[in-house]
Every structure is written in structure tokens, then in C-alpha cells.
Amino acid sequence: MLTVILKRLLIAIPSLIGVVIVTFLLTRALPGDPAAYFAGPAATKEAIQEVRVKLGLDKSLPRQFMRYVADLAKGDLGQSLTTGQPVVTEIRNRLPASAELTLLGLIVSVAIAIPLGIFAAVKPNSWIDHTCRVMTTAGVSLPVFFTGLILVYVFYYLLGWAPAPLGRLDIFFSPPPPVTGFYLIDSAVAGNVETFRAALNQLFLPAVTLGIFSLAPIARMTRASMLAVLASDFVRTARASGLTPFTVVVTYAFRNAMLPVVTTLGMVFSFLLGANVLVEKVFAWPGIGSYAVEALIASDFAPVQGFVLTMAIMYVLLNLAIDVLYGVIDPRVRLEG
Amino acid sequence: MSEAALPKQGVHSSGLAATLKHARYIIGENPVTGFAFALFVLIVFAALLGPHIVPYDPLASNTAMALKPPSRAHWFGTDQLGRDVFSRVIAATRLDFIIAVFSVALVFLMGGLAGVAAGFFGGWTDRIVSRIADTIMAFPLFVLAMGIVAALGNTVQNIIIATAIVNFPLYARIARTEANVRREAGFVQAARLSGNGETRILLTQILPNIMPIMIVQMSLTMGYAILNAAGLSFIGLGVRPPDAEWGIMVAEGAAFMVSGEWWIAFFPGLVLMIAVFCFNLLGDGLRDIVDPQRRT
Numbered sequence: 001m002l003t004v005i006l007k008r009l010l011i012a013i014p015s016l017i018g019v020v021i022v023t024f025l026l027t028r029a030l031p032g033d034p035a036a037y038f039a040g041p042a043a044t045k046e047a048i049q050e051v052r053v054k055l056g057l058d059k060s061l062p063r064q065f066m067r068y069v070a071d072l073a074k075g076d077l078g079q080s081l082t083t084g085q086p087v088v089t090e091i092r093n094r095l096p097a098s099a100e101l102t103l104l105g106l107i108v109s110v111a112i113a114i115p116l117g118i119f120a121a122v123k124p125n126s127w128i129d130h131t132c133r134v135m136t137t138a139g140v141s142l143p144v145f146f147t148g149l150i151l152v153y154v155f156y157y158l159l160g161w162a163p164a165p166l167g168r169l170d171i172f173f174s175p176p177p178p179v180t181g182f183y184l185i186d187s188a189v190a191g192n193v194e195t196f197r198a199a200l201n202q203l204f205l206p207a208v209t210l211g212i213f214s215l216a217p218i219a220r221m222t223r224a225s226m227l228a229v230l231a232s233d234f235v236r237t238a239r240a241s242g243l244t245p246f247t248v249v250v251t252y253a254f255r256n257a258m259l260p261v262v263t264t265l266g267m268v269f270s271f272l273l274g275a276n277v278l279v280e281k282v283f284a285w286p287g288i289g290s291y292a293v294e295a296l297i298a299s300d301f302a303p304v305q306g307f308v309l310t311m312a313i314m315y316v317l318l319n320l321a322i323d324v325l326y327g328v329i330d331p332r333v334r335l336e337g
Numbered sequence: 338m339s340e341a342a343l344p345k346q347g348v349h350s351s352g353l354a355a356t357l358k359h360a361r362y363i364i365g366e367n368p369v370t371g372f373a374f375a376l377f378v379l380i381v382f383a384a385l386l387g388p389h390i391v392p393y394d395p396l397a398s399n400t401a402m403a404l405k406p407p408s409r410a411h412w413f414g415t416d417q418l419g420r421d422v423f424s425r426v427i428a429a430t431r432l433d434f435i436i437a438v439f440s441v442a443l444v445f446l447m448g449g450l451a452g453v454a455a456g457f458f459g460g461w462t463d464r465i466v467s468r469i470a471d472t473i474m475a476f477p478l479f480v481l482a483m484g485i486v487a488a489l490g491n492t493v494q495n496i497i498i499a500t501a502i503v504n505f506p507l508y509a510r511i512a513r514t515e516a517n518v519r520r521e522a523g524f525v526q527a528a529r530l531s532g533n534g535e536t537r538i539l540l541t542q543i544l545p546n547i548m549p550i551m552i553v554q555m556s557l558t559m560g561y562a563i564l565n566a567a568g569l570s571f572i573g574l575g576v577r578p579p580d581a582e583w584g585i586m587v588a589e590g591a592a593f594m595v596s597g598e599w600w601i602a603f604f605p606g607l608v609l610m611i612a613v614f615c616f617n618l619l620g621d622g623l624r625d626i627v628d629p630q631r632r633t
Contacts, residue, residue, distance in 0.1 A: 150603070
């Protein structure tokens with residue numbers, strides 16, 4: 001198992017190198033003067049020249065790249081112009097908020113999509129199958145920020161069930177003592193039921209928004225893959241041997257049908273991480289997405305670059321985790337490795 | 338074309354006639370595709386004539402009429418500056434449609450041609466194109482689009498470029514696979530034997546043959562392109578106020594959602610959703626016509 005993980009790590013390295021090169025190119029080799037970018041819109045000629053020397057932009061491109069990589073290795077992503085803080089610190093502080101939201105969104109969508117896909121496959125052309133089809137087609141057409149706003153209107157303005165869409169915690173609560181940075185886990189660790197409930201209330205709508213958005217590909221793939229597996233010989237044999245329908249569907253069919261579903265999770269994460277930015281904007285969520293959006297509007301490039309790099313690295317690592325998970329589910333993959 | 342109109346062609350029906358017959362069969366069997374096509378015509382119509390047929394000037398503000406709910410005079414209500422939301426939604430069709438069409442055309446030129454070349458020539462061309470596609474795929478796509486627009490500059494043109502770049506791997510991969518399987522096909526050998534150069538074969542033999550599949554892909558990605566562009570302008574990239582565009586209109590209305598003025602964000606969002614839905618359905622329908630084996 002360990003060798004499999006190591007092998008996958010080796011495969012991920014070219015992707016990481018590619019990511020670093022692209023983020024480097026995004027700042028340096030493109031039209032326009034990067035020094036002017038980093039110096040800000042109000043900078044004088046001398047200030048721009050100073051920034052140019054400071055950033056090493058007067059050197060050749062390969063040497064600039066070496067320097068960029070060296071800075072990265074030290075964990076230096078530059079400084080934000082608007083806040084004056086190092087980008088790394090801000091991203092580290094805000095990452096748990098985004099991660100908590102994205103993971104909960106994924107849990108919501110998996111919790112709905114997989115049963116839906118299974119039922120749709122077990123009873124083709126039933127009402128649940130039609131529901132599944134409508135949801136998967138509508139799901140890919142829904143702009144995620146629009147879903148979020150509709151949910152806010154219905155559950156906050158009309159029904160008053162949800163709190164105002166303003167961040168991770170109501171202002172009357174103070175955040176739990178940080179352990180993981182996830183408010184749900186931290187408040188549970190601290191044994192603070194009130195804070196836990198408040199945090200969950202704030203999380204609910206944005207997580208459901210993300211869940212609805214990412215539901216479609218998972219449900220569609222679960223249905224297709226379950227249909228294929230249910231038609232196979234070993235399922236017929238299991239049925240003929242008199243096993244209960246539950247055992248046949250869940251332990252025999254689903255375990256085999258899971259493989260393609262796990263593969264689609266990679267694509268789902270690509271969508272989720274992007275959608276996260278939009279959802280954070282709708283719900284004023286203090287994560288790295290809204291950090292990047294604020295920086296974008298202020299033409300503050302270092303945070304945007306740090307954000308793109310962080311997201312890309314996370315995405316590569318998530319794909320790595322999916323590959324490893326694949327090996328756990330399917331022993332055949334392990335044998336090949 | 339006149340041949341296609343004849344009802345019974347028998348075994349002699351030409352390729353075009355057969356396709357049309359098949360298309361008629363698909364639409365007859367699947368009215369949803371017909372509906373999507375009608376909707377598509379409506380969108381094109383709104384994109385072409387939109388600004389000329391709307392009841393109000395989409396940019397004219399009228400503070401006396403600000404934040405009025407939908408009524409007979411203002412079907413979709415008015416926004417915080419008293420602009421007619423209906424007129425703005427219709428006028429926005431042109432900009433959104435232009436972004437979608439141009440980005441799809443651009444990615445077809447870049448990704449389609451690069452992919453065909455990779456699949457047909459193999460070797461280094463293939464390695465370089467595949468490596469570029471892999472690198473783009475290593476990013477969450479919307480995030481990469483954000484980074485590209487931020488780096489290139491905050492304009493509509495750069496939104497088109499960014500949307501095209503993030504779709505590059507999809508096109509390159511499909512074109513590569515399709516070109517690869519046709520590499521040694523009979524008609525390619527024949528073209529080679531009659532003295533055509535490799536590049537000429539690529540452009541006159543391979544490319545026309547994979548066009549149907551690429552066109553399906555284009556209509557499937559149109560919806561994604563609009564969503565992507567609307568998402569970027571929702572976070573403040575690309576289109577700038579007061580220009581009408583669906584994403585930015587939703588963003589402008591977002592603040593009023595919590596105070597109950599739902600119509601400002603709702604209608605542009607709804608129309609955006611319908612447009613994307615229409616393109617997705619149309620893409621599925623086209624795929625059924627072009628590539629019946631992949632029907633789901």
C-alpha cells in the first residue's frame with residue numbers, strides 16, 4: 001500500500017511543476033508590466049523601478065523563475081498591497097473556513113446523490129428515476145450564485161429559518177478556541193453546544209448550495225455505474241442464491257459500482273473549488289475565495305496568485321487522495337502498483 | 338436539399354438526406370430537443386434584435402421609479418436606479434451570447450486544431466499538446482479562469498480568452514482521440530497515395546471528418562461558457578457596470594435579496610439558467626443525431 005502511495009506521489013510531481021510554472025507565467029511573462037502590478041496603481045516611476053529590482057524583474061526569465069521557486073520553498077507568496085499582510089498568513093488563517101464549507105458541501109451532495117443514483121438504477125423509469133434525471137440535468141444548468149441567493153431569499157427573508165448570510169458565526173457568538181480551525185469540530189471539542197448550533201446554522205445554506213451544485217455528476221455517474229453492475233452475472237448469481245435485495249444491492253453491486261463514482265469525484269472537486277469562490281461571495285464567507293475576490297477588485301495581484309497556487313496544489317493533492325482511495329476500494333489496482 | 342424533401346429515398350438516400358431523416362426522427366421522438374431548438378432561436382433573436390425591441394432604454398435610470406416590483410409597465414420590476422429589469426435582461430442576451438460564441442469558436446480553433454495535430458502526427462506534437470492539456474487540467478477550472486483574467490486584465494475580451502483556455506483540454510483530448518483512430522483509415526491512405534502532403538490530409542480529410550463530433554462538443558460547452566462568464570462577472574471581473582450582463586445583474590441584485598427586493602437578481606438569474614439549460618439540452622439532442630451510440 002505504501003509503495004502505491006509513493007508511486008502516486010511521483011505521478012503528481014509533474015502536475016505540481018506544471019502548476020508552479022503556470023502561476024509564475026501568469027505574473028511575469030504576460031503583457032503589461034508586473035512591477036507596475038505589484039507596486040499598485042498609484043505608484044510613481046521610481047517606486048515601480050524599486051519594486052522591479054526588489055522582485056528581481058530586471059533579471060532574465062529563468063533566473064526570475066529560480067528565485068520564484070526559492071521563495072515558494074520558503075513559503076513566501078509575497079505581500080498583499082491592501083492589508084500589508086503576508087499572503088501566506090492570510091491564506092492559512094482563512095483556509096479552514098473554506099475547507100469546512102467545501103467538505104460539508106461535498107458531504108451533503110454525496111449524501112443525496114448516491115442514494116438517489118442507487119434508487120434510480122434499482123427502479124429504472126420509476127418516479128425516482130425521473131427525479132434523478134431532472135435533477136442531474138437541472139443541476140448542471142444552475143448558476144451556483146443564483147441558487148445561493150434564492151435559498152437566502154426563501155430561508156432567510158421569507159421563512160426566517162436561516163440566519164443572515166453574513167459569515168461563519170453570528171456576531172453574538174465568539175469563535176470556539178481554535179484546534180482544527182473548523183468551527184463545528186472546535187465547538188464540539190470545547191463542548192459548546194450553543195456555538196456548535198450557531199456555526200451549523202450559518203453553514204447550512206452555503207453547504208446546501210454547494211451540494212446542489214455538485215450533486216449532478218455524482219448522481220448521474222452512480223446511476224449509470226449501478227445500472228451496468230446490476231446487469232452483470234455476479235449480481236444475477238447473488239440474487240439466484242437467495243440473498244436479500246439489500247445485500248445484493250449494497251454489498252455486492254454498490255461496492256463495485258463505486259469505482260467510477262470515485263473517479264468522478266476528481267471532476268467534482270474541480271467544480272466545487274471554483275463554485276466555492278462564488279458561494280463565499282454570496283454568503284460573505286471569510287474564506288480564501290472571498291479573500292481572492294476582494295484582492296481582484298483592488299487589483300492586488302499577490303493574493304490572487306497565492307490563491308490560484310493554493311487551490312491548484314490542493315486540487316492536485318485531492319486527486320492524489322482519490323487515487324489512493326481508489327486503491328483502497330479496488331484491490332486489483334493495488335496489485336498492479 | 339430538394340432530394341432531402343422527398344419522402345421515400347430507399348437505399349439511395351444521400352448522407353445529408355439520411356441525417357435529416359434521422360434528425361426528424363430524433364426530434365419527433367424527443368420533443369425536448371425541438372423545444373430547446375425553439376428556445377435557441379429565441380435567444381439568437383434576442384441577441385440580434387434585443388436592444389432595438391425592448392420597451393425601455395436598458396441604461397436609462399429613473400430614480401423616481403427605483404426598486405418597484407414587477408408590474409404591467411415593468412414586467413420584471415425596476416432596479417435600485419429605476420432601470421427596467423426586463424429591458425436589461427433582454428439587452429444582456431447579446432453580450433452573453435457573444436462571449437459564449439466567441440470563446441467556443443476560439444477554443445475550437447486552439448484546442449481542436451492542436452488536438453487533431455496531436456492525434457494525427459503523434460510524437461512530439463502529441464507530447465507537447467498532451468502536456469499542456471494536463472497542466473491546465475491540474476487547476477480547478479474556474480480558479481484558473483480567475484487567475485488568467487486577473488493577469489491579462491479585466492476586460493470582456495480576456496474573459497473570452499480565459500474561458501477558451503480552461504476548455505482547451507476537453508477539445509484537445511476529443512480531437513486527439515478522433516484524429517488518432519482515423520490516422521490510418523482507408524480514405525487517409527488513399528489521399529496519401531494520390532500525393533497529398535500530411536498537413537493537407539490533416540486539413541482536408543481528417544478535420545472535416547471529426548467536425549460533427551466537435552460541433553456537438555461546442556454546443557455542449559456553450560452552456561458552460563455562459564455560466565463561466567456570468568460567474569466571473571458576478572465576482573466583478575470582465576463586464577463593468579452599467580453594462581447589462583446576466584452575471585453582473587445578479588450581483589447587483591444580490592444585496593437587495595436580503596431585504597426582499599427579489600426581482601432584481603431573480604430574473605437575470607432565471608434567464609441565465611434557462612439559456613444554459615437550453616444549450617445543454619440542445620447539445621444532448623445534437624449528440625443523439627450525430628453520435629447515436631452515446632445516447633443516454
